[in-house]
Amino acid sequence: MFPVSTRWLDDAEMTAWVRLAAVLELLPGVLDSQLRRDAELTHYEYYVMAMLSEAPKRTLRMTALARRTNATLPRLSHVVKRLEDRGIVERFPCPEDARATNARLTAAGWKKIRATAPGHVETVRQHVIDVLTPEQITQLAEITGAILESVDPEGNLSAGSSVTL
Amino acid sequence: MFPVSTRWLDDAEMTAWVRLAAVLELLPGVLDSQLRRDAELTHYEYYVMAMLSEAPKRTLRMTALARRTNATLPRLSHVVKRLEDRGIVERFPCPEDARATNARLTAAGWKKIRATAPGHVETVRQHVIDVLTPEQITQLAEITGAILESVDPEGNLSAGSSVTL
DNA sequence: GCTATTCAGTTGTAGCTACAACCATGTGTG
DNA sequence: CACACATGGTTGTAGCTACAACTGAATAGC
Numbered sequence: 187m188f189p190v191s192t193r194w195l196d197d198a199e200m201t202a203w204v205r206l207a208a209v210l211e212l213l214p215g216v217l218d219s220q221l222r223r224d225a226e227l228t229h230y231e232y233y234v235m236a237m238l239s240e241a242p243k244r245t246l247r248m249t250a251l252a253r254r255t256n257a258t259l260p261r262l263s264h265v266v267k268r269l270e271d272r273g274i275v276e277r278f279p280c281p282e283d284a285r286a287t288n289a290r291l292t293a294a295g296w297k298k299i300r301a302t303a304p305g306h307v308e309t310v311r312q313h314v315i316d317v318l319t320p321e322q323i324t325q326l327a328e329i330t331g332a333i334l335e336s337v338d339p340e341g342n343l344s345a346g347s348s349v350t351l
Numbered sequence: 352m353f354p355v356s357t358r359w360l361d362d363a364e365m366t367a368w369v370r371l372a373a374v375l376e377l378l379p380g381v382l383d384s385q386l387r388r389d390a391e392l393t394h395y396e397y398y399v400m401a402m403l404s405e406a407p408k409r410t411l412r413m414t415a416l417a418r419r420t421n422a423t424l425p426r427l428s429h430v431v432k433r434l435e436d437r438g439i440v441e442r443f444p445c446p447e448d449a450r451a452t453n454a455r456l457t458a459a460g461w462k463k464i465r466a467t468a469p470g471h472v473e474t475v476r477q478h479v480i481d482v483l484t485p486e487q488i489t490q491l492a493e494i495t496g497a498i499l500e501s502v503d504p505e506g507n508l509s510a511g512s513s514v515t516l
Numbered sequence: 517g518c519t520a521t522t523c524a525g526t527t528g529t530a531g532c533t534a535c536a537a538c539c540a541t542g543t544g545t546g
Numbered sequence: 547c548a549c550a551c552a553t554g555g556t557t558g559t560a561g562c563t564a565c566a567a568c569t570g571a572a573t574a575g576c
Contacts, residue, residue, distance in 0.1 A: 249524065267526085
């Protein structure tokens with residue numbers, strides 16, 4: 187259950203890991219500060235709005251929304267409450283299941299994400315997409331796919347699951 | 352300064368980005384919980400200890416330590432204070448420059464990271480290194496290198512800079 | 517049909533990070 | 547040498563997330 191002797195990382199592995207760790211540390215801050223500056227949003231809040239905007243009737247159950255945004259329910263609950271206070275989303279009980287709550291993007295929220303998306307996409311392009319070749323884009327998708335499969339084997343947090351249904 | 356018409360992401364770009372975003376969201380939590388469970392450490396605290404353990408005399412100036420751990424000075428300052436309270440590092444004024452502070456790993460800290468490293472490396476292997484082929488390890492290093500260069504052009508936060516001085 | 521268990525979500529709180537303000541030391545300029 | 551400015555670091559605080567505890571509704575067992 188634990189290794190007799192540790193298999194340390196060789197040079198190539200260490201380089202890849204150190205850089206990935208740096209990206210993990212720095213990239214979220216870059217995304218957050220652009221969104222914060224231009225729209226008073228965190229990247230996670232943006233992502234919540236984006237998932238709602240793509241859903242039928244711009245509505246999703248909290249559990250479904252949590253899965254699509256790779257977050258726990260408590261975290262989502264806090265975030266949605268704050269977005270509700272700002273008039274960006276609204277919550278209402280699910281008619282089919284009295285336990286469940288639906289979250290819906292308001293008209294104001296829809297307007298806001300439409301206004302915010304171009305700047306955000308530009309940031310993603312500038313720091314990720316446009317610095318890579320098309321082959322590297324493909325490689326990145328495969329690499330992150332493999333990592334996600336080990337981090338989230340059952341695809342409970344479905345965001346990146348290999349087979350896009 | 353902002354684009355006339357947004358260049359949206361195509362399918363391949365979107366897949367890569369969605370998965371990378373998922374990794375950004377999920378992987379830190381996986382690392383943190385293993386370290387927290389086994390050693391009462393966050394991944395960032397571990398990284399601080401690791402950088403100190405590799406430095407001459409297990410000592411670094413706060414500024415240098417902040418750069419190597421991809422963090423701001425205020426963040427590091429708070430973290431080092433907490434580690435100091437736990438007897439893992441100690442701080443003392445730098446003799447050459449009265450403004451500067453040195454952080455040094457204590458004997459207890461050295462012992463602790465030696466005990467913690469195997470489990471942490473095993474986690475990194477399990478979720479990142481061992482799920483990738485050797486070619487993918489190389490690709491990952493190049494991809495993250497390119498991202499870091501755009502996120503941190505001057506290499507102010509040196510962790511992953513292309514040319515390892 | 518009553519009880520136990522699971523499911524869906526909310527709430528409370530501790531702890532970490534970001535940001536801004538601050539202090540002290542060092543460096544350059546007239 | 548007096549001043550401005552830059553450098554190195556700490557501290558205060560607001561805000562977000564993780565974790566645990568909790569409530570209420572659905573489901574399963576007997």
